[in-house]
Amino acid sequence: MSEDLKILLIEDSEDDARLLLREIERGGYRPVCRRVETAEEMQEALAGSAYDIVLSDYQMPQFSAPAALRILKESGLDIPFIIVSGKIGEELAAAAIKEGAHDYLMKEKLSRLIPSIERELREAHERRSRRNADNAIRAGKMEWEAVIDSVSDLIFLTSTDGTIIRCNRKSIEYFNTDYQELIGRNIGQVFYGSSAEQQNIFKVQPTAQETFEEITFPTLKGWFHVSICPMRSTTRELKGLVHVIKDITQSKKMEEEKQISDRELLTLHAVAFRLNSKIGANKIMNDLLLQLHTILQVDFASIHLLDDNFLRLKASFGLSRTFEAAIKRLPNYVPWLSQVLSGKPYKSKAADRELPANVLRTASDMGMQAWCVVPLKIGQEVMGVLMVAHKAEKAYSDREVFLLTSIASQLAVLIENHTLYDRMKEQNVELQLSRQELKDNLLRVKEANTELERLNDAKNSFIGMASHELKTPITSILGGVEFLLKYSGLQMTPEQLDIFTSVYEGVTQLKTLVDDLLSISRLEADGIILQKRSLRMIPLCREILDTFALPLSKRQLVIDITGDDTPVLADEAFSKLAIRNLLENAIKFTPDGGKVEVTASLTGRGELLSEQELLEPFYPGLGNLLDGVSLFYRLDVRDSGIGIPPEERVRVFEKFYGIGDIAYHSSGKTEFMSKGTGLGLAIVRGIMDAHHGFVWTSASRDGGSVFSLLFPADPPATDQ
Template sequence: MNLPVMRVLLAEDDPHDAELTLERLAIAGLDVEGVIVNNEADFIKALDSGTFDLVLSDFHMPGFPGSEALRIARSHPSALPFIFVSGVLGEEHAVDMLKEGATDYVLKQRLDRLPIVVQRALDEARERRSRHDAERRLRESETYFGQLIDALRDYSVATLSLDGTIESWNRASEWLFGYPAEEVIGRPGDMFNLPPEPGQPTERPLVERLAEISTGTSLAEERWLMRKNGATFYASVVTTAIFGNGGAVRGFSRIVRDMTDTRVAADLLQMAKEQAEAANRAKDRFLAVLSHELRTPLGPIYAAAQALDLRQDLPPECRRSIELIKRNVEVEARLIDDLLDISKIVNDKLSLRLEPTDLVAILNGIAEIFREEAAARHIELRYTPLPYPVIVQADPARLQQIIWNLLKNAIKFTPRAGEIGITMYQPMPGKIAVDVSDTGIGIPPQALKRIFDAFDQGEEESAQARGGLGLGLAIASSLAQRHGGTLSVRSEGQGKGTTFTLTLDDPAGGDVQAPAPVETPASPSTHRPATILLVEDNGDTAEAMQFLLAEYGYEVDIAENVAAACACIDAKRYDVLVSDMGLPDGDGIDVLRHYAPAADQIAVALTGYGMESDVRRCLGAGFAIHLTKPLDIDHLIDVLQRDNRS
């Protein structure tokens, strides 16, 4: 193994002794390169100019004693190991020289000891240099981190003793708390805590809380603290145990950051959220009340129109007027429904009841309804139904609402002698599409991107001329998305017509579906007509509904409030309860509880409120069905007959 060359500075006035000394080291296997001097000047010059590992020196030299060589070597920055090699060094001189800093000594008569002493001296020197280097690096590291901690402007960094007193305090701590270091060193670390509020328990002592984190965990908290000037601030406080070399806790570090701006922003955000939620609840309540107040007068109007429509002796011109009244009441009811629907959509409260639905049947029914309306406006409605059903997963009522809104929109914006087309096709495997196209006024390119925005009706003049709230397309688009589909639009521009495309998943992949079996309506029941208790505080609505139900063969009693309804229920058995929800002395649920329907009885809730929560409340209370005003008597009759058949 190649050992490194050891350079030795040898102060010796006898060349023969110098040769023997170096030879002894060489015999021991040390690769030695020696420089021999015999006077002070050459010794100092050699120290300054060479890199040596070791100094060997005779003790007695003419004009240059070994003690002087030791003094010069000790004062030199190299701090080399210094070993005396002398023939006459007495015990007393040896002890003195060791006290002065000599590493060791060897008598010339015992040069065989020299390699061992040299090796030990070199090992000690290396260990000493390593220790000094580590200490130097530690000092530099402490200085660096001390400067770094002092440079942290946003973080107060302090150390606490085991009993919780402050031991160190960085510059940011002075800025944050307003105390200079000399005013806090040695004081309790909880001196910045706010006193407890009246009636609040006193906080545990800091020493107890510090003891909980002595296992190595950190204590992180957010709390209000106080500055020197009495001002308070909201702070993030992290306290961590500091461990010594033996693993025992020697203290704690505490880092504090001012979080007041974040806390204020969070409080403002929470306040804004609560205000928005309160405003949203107020809006929902307003819409519900508005719905009720608008529907209530529509109820008797629609019921009276339906009653007149049942008369066989009505002149044709009067029948046309009745149809006009019914049609406009339906339009008003639809506007109210649109307002409620858009509120449900915005608040993500619109629920769907998906079931296998025949898209062809939906289109057939709607086309039949709109064909007459289109003809009245001299618009041709082109639609050729498929000869087989196409089954999709959908909410039938909501799917019908999408197509209904598209056709309403097409009729509104198509002039006389125009055309409207309904086409169903398969754009790709697994998808089914319905196009509703028209030859109407078209849509300018700049309006296409906002056509599905609520309350947007395109050009202002066009919107004012045709009326409406601009909710139909927004609702249709949202309903399409909630069905897992899309609603898109294309138009070549103003005056060039518009095409809306509804695309849905087609589970059958376009395969022909077998027609569903048609249920044969049961023959009319021959048992006695059902008895109905109608609870309605609006006299006009009650009178019109009583007349209509009587025309269908039902026996109807009227109660105008909860007390009257309970009295009727106590006096007579009713097959059906139809109750308004808003009554002067309570609500329909109070009546329902007293009615307590048996298995062969049915309870129907009738309200002017159409919010989802109102529907859930009614059904959850035990009503079999929820109907909104203005009531379509055909719908109610269908419910009653369906229940009778079951």
């Protein structure tokens, strides 16, 4: 019975086509053929049907074998391609084979056709089988990886010497790393670190599964269950090891808490027994603290009782003398103590800043770490606090806090009965002590304020002196470098030019810093004496812009300066400084491709009052501040940069206050990379205050910022 053979025949001669099909039939096949003569017909045929083989003439009026080969390659189909031609030479045939043809033969020698077809069909079948096998292997690998990645335990596959060759996703997440960081490392070093040579369970090479219970590792916290299984080849040769590591910390903790519960019950019984005794309150309190140490392994403990609204130390255990003195009376204004006095426990893993400074210092000297405070409460009334502490850092469990709260509640009942009378006798003495302490505190505050004023004056004097001393060498360096870059005519290598440019930019930034420090020093010392004269702000802005020519030469910004050029009375030097700071910020925070606009206009008092909601946060009581002036000269500097969050707009005029991180937007790779000193806008505010003017910022229409300067212009100034 003949076998169907689906043939795509590329042939322009019907006679030759019939000849080929007849030869194929003689070979025992039943050809199912489609004949094409053009590229379009071939593309349509490949898209519409599946074929076993492609037979092609080499050269036809509208098509060729090389063109057909390209179309077959582009289709991505793996179909044997045999050239059958009467005019192809050896060189062309070899080139066709190189391009991807599987065989070629002459029309005069069709005896080779059937063997060639059978060979290529067989090889195509083998290629498909290999692809299917490869796909099956890849699918199996993906399924296997999906399975181990879904496991919540840590899974590592290692070679026999412990080198990690594969791990699951949970392992990567657990160590907060990536796959490549773990692969190739020794598993013992991952879990034991520098202690890998000591008690390393991963050195074991078991012949069968081996399990290790409740293991700890130097590099990790908690407890682990480890199972190690050999990984063998089909010949039973040991190829590696499979390690399954389960974190059992939580179950271990639950087991430990179960053991603790018996101890807690014993503690409650012992406390209840002693509270039923008729001994005095002081004896009961000291005896209770001793029991807490004995049964609950508490290292330090104290009891404070409220007396005249103060918490006073009444009993203690294990405390140093200096610590006892520091907590003799607890300041109930601290947040955690307010929480306890409201009836809620407070706990901390370590001695921290929640403690007053003197208490924290003595606690550290004593070795105190974790601490917990619970209220001594009768009903809803808090009469004091019970504080316990340990030398080790620990997290107090809810169970432990509940136990301490129960003990404190029982203790409170008895203490209340014994201390009422004693507390009344001590009230007068404590009142006198508290008054003296208040006087001492006020005196210390007054002395501290005096010292702060002296230090501030000294700081301003130093900044002024240092700035004056630095300006001369900075100016010399800046002038020299600028001359070399702009006017010397020296032929520099690119490296030399980069070095001098970097020096120029660095010295410019240093000069800006010195100028800012000097300006802020003069502003704080109220040393500004304005030399007002009639100024035209538009030419002044263009003059300032020229100073940015060198760094701007490497930026792609559009800078537009337009508007009213009415003269205004102002100090030229300080006006330049204010405008320069705003223009520098606008350029700095505008990315390449953006635009900076400077616009000037005359603004009346009524227009400003219509913006009162915007200006009020910057100048509370704006209406009163505008009294006496009816006309202002307004200068707006608008950028298309990163903008300022609304909640930070008022604060940007504070000293040393900065917005965001310029390294994270596009202008952060330019000469304006420096975030600045945080003084520029504070200086602008000081200059405008000295002019009895105003400065504020608002959002730009395109997402950037607008900084506005307002100079009094009533009456209008005239040119001199």
